Amino acid sequence: MTNITWSYSSLKTFEQCPKKYYHLRVLKDVKDEGSEATLYGQELHKAAEEYIKDDVTLPPKFKFIQDTVDAIKKIPGDKHCEMKLGVRLTDAGYEACGFFDKGVWWRGVADVVIIKDDLAFSIDYKTSKNAKYADLKQLDLVAAAVFTHFPQIKKIKSALAFVVSNEFIHKEHFAKMRDSYFASFDPLLDRLANAEETGVWNPNTGPLCRYCPVTTCEHNRR
Ligand code: SF4
Numbered sequence: 001m002t003n004i005t006w007s008y009s010s011l012k013t014f015e016q017c018p019k020k021y022y023h024l025r026v027l028k029d030v031k032d033e034g035s036e037a038t039l040y041g042q043e044l045h046k047a048a049e050e051y052i053k054d055d056v057t058l059p060p061k062f063k064f065i066q067d068t069v070d071a072i073k074k075i076p077g078d079k080h081c082e083m084k085l086g087v088r089l090t091d092a093g094y095e096a097c098g099f100f101d102k103g104v105w106w107r108g109v110a111d112v113v114i115i116k117d118d119l120a121f122s123i124d125y126k127t128s129k130n131a132k133y134a135d136l137k138q139l140d141l142v143a144a145a146v147f148t149h150f151p152q153i154k155k156i157k158s159a160l161a162f163v164v165s166n167e168f169i170h171k172e173h174f175a176k177m178r179d180s181y182f183a184s185f186d187p188l189l190d191r192l193a194n195a196e197e198t199g200v201w202n203p204n205t206g207p208l209c210r211y212c213p214v215t216t217c218e219h220n221r222r
Contacts, residue, residue: 004192007107008138011185014192016208021192022201023214032213041127044163045111048125049081052112065125065163072123077116084109085145087182094182096149106182110142115153120146122158122173130165137184143173144181151175 014021023030034042044065050056051069058066073079084099087106099107114121122142126134139158147153156173173181195201205219212220 004189004196005104005107006189006192008141011188011192014195015188016206017204017212018195018201019203019217020212020214022195023217026196026201030213030215035211037127041125044127045082045125048111052079053081068161068163068166072112072114075114075121077114077119077121080110080113080115082109082111083113085142085149087145087148094144094148094179096145106141106145108142108145110146113142113146115150118152118154120150120153120156122146122156124158124160126160126162127164128162131160131162131167131169134160134162134169136160136169136171139171140173140181140184144178147173147175147178 010021010025013024024032044062047056047058047062048065048069051058052073058069085108086097086099086101086104088095088097088101088103089105097104099109110122111125112121112123114123122139124139124142136158139160143156143158146156154175158171158173160169162168203217203219209217209219210221212222214220215222
């Protein structure tokens with residue numbers, strides 16, 4: 001058991017570069033203001049949420065996702081947009097909790113979750129150009145958390161919706177597999193715990209050093 005609180009994106013940051021993680025998440029002497037692409041993605045998520053939840057017309061610049069959000073709207077079931085999920089890890093196993101609850105172990109936000117009896121749908125919008133680097137691990141985590149919060153659900157039909165290229169990458173998740181979805185992150189969490197314990201946060205140089213907000217790093221190429 002670990003007392004680390006993590007999200008998919010925080011762990012991805014650590015995986016990409018422990019030194020970057022250290023500045024952003026531990027020392028907190030650097031803030032990631034987000035790129036133009038990040039801000040665009042946030043706006044699109046908001047527009048999709050408002051359309052699905054409250055029928056707010058999509059702004060002209062996001063009209064290209066009309067068919068996608070209409071298709072999502074037509075799926076029968078209770079719709080939850082930008083659903084904040086928390087999970088605790090105790091001696092008894094994984095337990096549902098609030099996003100900001102004390103002792104939260106993992107936290108994440110599901111773009112859209114639709115629940116109908118023992119079946120759910122989980123959709124994650126992606127605004128990258130295409131699905132070439134589709135990463136399904138994030139869907140595994142959201143599915144594991146949804147199974148934890150809604151124990152009646154047996155199966156989740158998950159999808160990454162690449163709204164720019166209109167590509168959908170599908171995966172099915174099953175309640176009986178829940179623990180294995182969480183456990184697949186253990187090796188990386190162990191490395192993070194080890195870095196916290198030893199205080200060793202090695203730099204990991206690569207093409208992303210060009211966009212890194214840690215401008216004091218000797219490898220930064222901004
Ligand atoms: S510039 Fe590169 S090596 Fe330095 S912190 Fe950023 S990602 Fe890591």
